[in-house]
Amino acid sequence: MAENVLAIDQGTTSTRAIVFDAAGQIVASAQREHEQIFPHAGWVEHDPVEIWTNTQWVVSAALSRARLSARDVAGIGITNQRETAILWDRRTGRPIGNAIVWQDTRTQESIDALAAQHPDGTQRFAELTGLPLATYFSASKVAWMLRHIPGAREAAEAGDVLFGTPDTWVIWNLTGGSSGGIHVTDVTNASRTLLMDLRTLDWSDEMLRVWDIPRAMLPEIRSSSQIVGDAVLPTVARGIPIAGILGDQQAATFGQAAFDAGESKNTYGTGNFLIVNTGERIVRSEHGLITTVAYRCGDDPARYAVEGSIAVTGSLVQWLRDNLGIIARSQDVETLAASVDDNGGAYFVPAFSGLFAPYWRPDARGALVGLTRYVTKAHIARAALESTAFQTRDVIDAVVADTGRALPDLRVDGGMTRDDLLMQFQADILGIPVVRPKVVETTALGAAYAAGLATGVWTGFDQLRALWREDRRFEPAMGHDERERRFRMWRKAVSKSLDWVDDDARTLMGTHDA
Secondary structure, eight states, X not given: OOOEEEEEEEOSSEEEEEEEOTTSOEEEEEEEEOOOBOSSTTOOEEOHHHHHHHHHHHHHHHHHHHTOXXXXXXXXXXXXXXXXXXXXXXXXXXXXSOEEOTTOOTTHHHHHHHHXXXXXXXXXXXXXXXXXXXXXXXXXXXXXXXXXXXXXXXXXXXXXEEEEOHHHHHHHHHTTTTTTOOXXXXXXXXXXXTOEETTTTEEOXXXXXXHTOOGGGSOEEEOSEEEEEEOOSSGGGTTOEEEEXXXXXXXXHHHTTOOSTTOEEEEESSSEEEEXXXXXXXXXXXXXXXXXXXXXXXXXXOEEEEEEEESOSHHHHHHIIIIIOSOSSTTHHHHHHHTSSSOTTOEEEOOBTBBXXXXXXXXXXXXXXXXOTTOOHHHHHHHHHHHHHHHHHHHHHHHHHHHSOOOSOEEEESGGGGOHHHHHHHHHHHTSOEEEESOOOHHHHHHHHHHHXXXXXXXXXXXHHTTOXXXXXXXXXXXXXXHHHHHHHHHHHHHHXXXXXXXXXXXXXXXOOO
């Protein structure tokens, strides 16, 4: 039997394919970035065709580098940027517009209007969906496209325009596209749309009415670990079963072997996402976290989680590179930041799309405060890295408040965890150890695990737990008083970023939701 598994990780900034062996080790990988499109301030888009083209290339490249054919691969696992909305024509296979990315804030006025109609405000649908009303989630993006793209609504009602998050788009194309493509998603991605009932794990008629979205355009909701069909394209992958689907943060949780209630992980990617598994119990947060599906294997009951979502962490490093030119490569930020002893009194609040958990303040915007003539680009680089650690502390404080139980340590993963300076500061500002695994690409690994469980590569969770290996443990070295002083300064900086977006700011930025 084939013992290799192929993971496709369709992320916010790039698409990767990684081949894992039965020991959970990387055999080969390939990666390609795609363009970030910013038509207006607050708007973020991707080209779905570019994403699919890159997916075919990375799959072919990874299999070639691994010197494997389709018969050597037991299954394909898909993981993806969540909430990003894509609409396409079932007949032609062509998108009817660019994807609207999870970071996009163009629908804020629609969100505000819905919140204003109910005494619970942004929490009016939280009991049903687990989510606050926010531009972050898919529903308002789909509604916007149906209103603004000519002919979209009529075609959607006729079943000719399909909706999907990137997992759905990739799977539809992998399985043949307009020539028989399978239109599916999984429970984790569906739980991020503001359209799914957390209890029934099905699309909610109430939410479809609220957003005026035709049911005919929605994918079938499947489990996270089960065979949904076979790949047709690219040709080198023909016949491989597609057997795992997980939203990126749930996939990282799976890859960290956090299968049981109370287990957690924090992923450092484009944004940061802390997930704490709550088992079969749906837990409602009182401190700014959201409730989501953690995973579902086959016909077993779904497992749930609370999540703290941070919009901007790794993408801030990209912003320093692409918008300011402070660094030439993303990996240069650590060297620049390490050239100074501290942040020089500068604090960076990267509220480019507002603040997500635990604040949920769409009126916030990015702020760099505490500047003096002493501050250099090195201090700004350090402040940017430190903002990731401070935002994580905000979320973990919310977890402790909700659960009444402190985290003994923090398991981390994602590309930014290779930055030792950041990981040490994270331990310092939390006051608990930060633990990095040997395989930090746990998002792709989790998708591979889900596919491998469904195809018999692995027999169960105990086998997967045994594969987890610690790489390094960062112990806190900062004194309590200094830790709390710096965190107070961070909170002060956050206060300066609030209440920025008003009618004047919207007019200047051109972000009115017409």
